[in-house]
Amino acid sequence: MNVLTIHKLKWPSVLALGLASALALAESGTVIRNADLKEKPFLDATSTGKVAAGAQVNIVGRQGSWMQVQAGPSAGWIKLLNVRTGTAAASSSSGIGTLANVVTTGSSGTTVTTGVKGLSKEDIQTAVPNYKEVEKLSTFAVSEQDAAKSAKQVKLVAVEVADIALPTSSSSNSNSGGSGGNNVDDMRRRRP
Amino acid sequence: MIKHRIAQALLLCAPLLCVQPASALDFNNLLKQMNGSDNSSSNKSDAINAGINALKSAAEANRTIGPEEEKTIGDGLAANLLGGRPLVPNQPLQHYVNLVGRWVADQSELPKLDWRFGVTNDNDVNSFSTPGGAILITKGLLLKLRDEAELACILGHEITHTLKHHHTRAIQAAKGKDAFGQALQGVVAYKGGGAKQQLGANAIKGLAEVQVRGLDKKDEFEADVNGMVLCARAGYNPYALVGVLQTLDALNPQDGTVALMFATHPTPTERLTKIDEIVGDKLDSYSQGIEETARFDAIVGKMEKAAK
Structure with missing residues (x-):
């Protein structure tokens, strides 16, 4: 299968790497709106094919706001936000998704309790406050200067980014069918 | 004067x-x-x-409510969470998470807050914020992250809850106007020890209710959107948050390790839909920001490999 897919793509080495990690993670997803598959993770890159809403894809990798996918015989890049990974969506249709779900979540539908049990509601209600641990937490704090120095070493550069306002008075219509508000309309327009 | x-x-x-x-x-x-x-x-x-x-x-x-009061209350909540699950005894890890968290927080309107970040010894998938600047992430969530940008975006989400006083408001809304005065007295009584300690513990429990019930959905969406903005300001790819939410979305909701998080947050699908609507392509010009770093690989990547 590896060999077959590599022939279909123009960037064999990148794909080979991507496939290795994809196999390790066995991530899959469902496309939520019709989209072009791009040869590269850019809007103006050439299209290599199309994926339809509802199609199952294997996730090969992510870069920026893009996701590299394998959809049946086609492969390419689509926008990250065009794909959902929820088990509900994936298990509704058979095929690629099913195997991946078993791999990532174990036996689906049953409660999996592996290892040490995590913090639960009951724990929060019955815990004895531990101020010694808070003191310890405070000893780990770093200064603005130290954080900036370390950030510089990994080539992080602070940039100006405008705030994004939440749509006002969208109080009760949390079911996001995309029917209503002007903001939603505005956002819908951006994709073909 | x-x-x-x-x-x-x-x-x-x-x-x-x-x-x-x-x-x-x-x-x-x-x-x-x-x-x-x-x-x-x-x-x-x-x-x-x-x-x-x-x-x-x-x-x-x-x-x-002033910052001093928020910190007293917030540290009470942090003490309670840490009473449930303590910090991972790993100094380099805790230091690293503080370097990332502080850098992200410093891009906000409140760089002078007493920001402190910690990884708790908990295999569940979750993260917590408290008023006043103590932010916790579980080891379980940390080990699911692909790169530093994902960590930065989660911390950006939690930092936003603190910046926007989401917990403070939730406590006031649930408990009425007097809540903070009573809670302050309670926390002080607890720290003072002695006969009033139990009363103080009860006051902290009353506050911790907000962590059991979760915040308003709108506050969670705001934390996602602004968390992405902070992440972008810090020089990271803000869409890394989408990657984290897709990881969470792929988890089986029946899995015990996500019980508390799923009970206190909108579903990852809902959160992705909101990001799709509100952020969409707006941050695209920052999507070439940093994703992977050598410091993440050296500390978290190493832990991830060891855990496999």
Whole structure:
């Protein structure tokens, strides 16, 4: 299968790497709106094919706001936000998704309790406050200067980014069918 | 001049701060006790200065709850969470998470807050924020992350809850106006020990309810959107948050390790839909920001490999 897919793509080495990690993670997803598959993770890159809403894809990798996918015989890049990974969506249709779900979540539908049990509601209600641990937490704090120095070493550069306002008075219509508000309309327009 | 300003500040916010107007809330005494956990011999003028500072900052922020009070309450909540699951005993890891968290927080409107970040020894997938700047992420969530940008975006989400006073508001909304005064007394009583300790513990439990029930959905969406903005400001690819939410979305909701997180947050699908609607392509020009770093690989990547 590896060999077959590599022939279909123009960037064999990148794909080979991507496939290795994809196999390790066995991530899959469902496309939520019709989209072009791009040869590269850019809007103006050439299209290599199309994926339809509802199609199952294997996730090969992510870069920026893009996701590299394998959809049946086609492969390419689509926008990250065009794909959902929820088990509900994936298990509704058979095929690629099913195997991946078993791999990532174990036996689906049953409660999996592996290892040490995590913090639960009951724990929060019955815990004895531990101020010694808070003191310890405070000893780990770093200064603005130290954080900036370390950030510089990994080539992080602070940039100006405008705030994004939440749509006002969208109080009760949390079911996001995309029917209503002007903001939603505005956002819908951006994709073909 | 300075005196005049202090007097003005006192006048401005004295009525605001008296969240329990008719009660015997002794504000100066309270702050004195807050300064040192139980040493009643603490310097009187320090306590008064702390009181004045709290009043001044409350006046500046034009809110009913000042930063000092938020921190006292927030640290009470952090103490409770850490009482449930302590920090991972790994100094380089804790230091690393603080380097990332502080850098992200410093891109916000409140870089001077007492930001502290910690990884808890908990295999569940979750993260917590408290008023006043203590932010916790579980080891379980940390080990699911692909790169530093994902960590930065999660911390950006939690930082936003603190910046926007989401927990403070939720506590006030649930418990009424007097909640903070009572809670402050409770936390101080707890730290003081002795006969009143149980009362104090009860007050902390009352507050911790907000962590059991979760915040308003809208607050969660706001934390996602602004978390992405902070992440972008810090030089990271903001769409890394989408990657985290897709990881969470792929988890089986029946899995015990996500029980608390799923019970206290909108579903990852809902959150992705909101990001799709509100952010969409708006941050595309920052999507070439940093994703992977050598420091992440050296510390978290190594842990991930060891865990496999």
